[in-house]
Amino acid sequence: MVDLPRWLTDDDRHTWLAFLYAQTLLLEQIEQDLQRDAGMPLAYYQILVILSEHPGGALRMSELASAAFFSRSRLSHAIDRMEKSGWIRREACPSDRRGSIAALTDAGRRVLEEAAPGHVESVRRHLFDQLSDREASELRDVCEKLVRYLLRSLNVSAPSVLPNDYFGVQPGDSLNDARSLP
Amino acid sequence: MVDLPRWLTDDDRHTWLAFLYAQTLLLEQIEQDLQRDAGMPLAYYQILVILSEHPGGALRMSELASAAFFSRSRLSHAIDRMEKSGWIRREACPSDRRGSIAALTDAGRRVLEEAAPGHVESVRRHLFDQLSDREASELRDVCEKLVRYLLRSLNVSAPSVLPNDYFGVQPGDSLNDARSLP
DNA sequence: CCGATCTGGTTGATGCTTCAACGAACGTCG
């Protein structure tokens, strides 16, 4: 006995394609801008941001990985390259001899400060300039709902460092305002 | 004289992060399901879908590239690998001796038919089961608006094969209903 | 017809990600 596949409705199919294409094209555009202006992919920018927002500009590898939604392996390779660029320095962890700490260097902080204005401008132009306030807020609500679900479904354990407070379980939670580099 | 950078408002920053994380986590989840169940990345699945929806299951490389939002180079490499898997066959183009045509093989069609039900189920579970009808339709509207803008901004020329009719310039355009594999 | 230019597609090098495997340090429990 065979389960007949249940296709999507036309509406849902169009929604899915619209999401897929919007996501593809928007990220492509923003990545291109960032690559051209700052010579780094968005993922690396995010690493720099997370470190810069953390007191001391340093974080255990595994905390950094979960804050950025990176696998340990991906992070390890990425930090390799950023270390070669001089943006990050690895330090030993005093409390756990297995551990390793990624610390922002002065060069890393500088490169982030130089990249940030252009990147913010790019996000504004390609995303927020195209949407009304109402649309932006609808987009936010939908995305936050998805993130809450996906964090439960995918990981089981939510990251403990950064976006923890953004997408807390209880819908009424107060939001974190880490107000530094975007 | 220095332009002070104009940061995003807190609202916009949260919206951007929500979008970024939702997109990352959702795609990661769906890609994982597809990779596990069908042994292919989402991008390759999309290629197979586009071909299967085209009469004859064949398309010029450059049309295929623009329909899938691939660069020529990316497509060429991808078709290399799919040809090795036996899913696609390259044919000469009769009308233009430079040209090359990618044609779905029987094995390619079979692998797509086997992959589709699981993939559709994955999209349904991770996306539509999490949203109300109202939320899905808000998401669609926002994404279609972004796609229309991005097609204009990025490419200048919209793809001529598939999603042409989905995201036409005039908001009132009739939507294409290529009703086959999702 | 001929040279200049443009388009379609491929290629190779390089960059980033994933996957599987691993060693070293930690924690626990007999």
Place this chain on the structure above:
DNA sequence: CGACGTTCGTTGAAGCATCAACCAGATCGG
């Protein structure tokens, strides 16, 4: 203590994407 399972981080290989260079065929202007 000592064996066991677990966590931390790294590594190498393989998969996929991007970038720049390139050739062959088409196209256009004299």
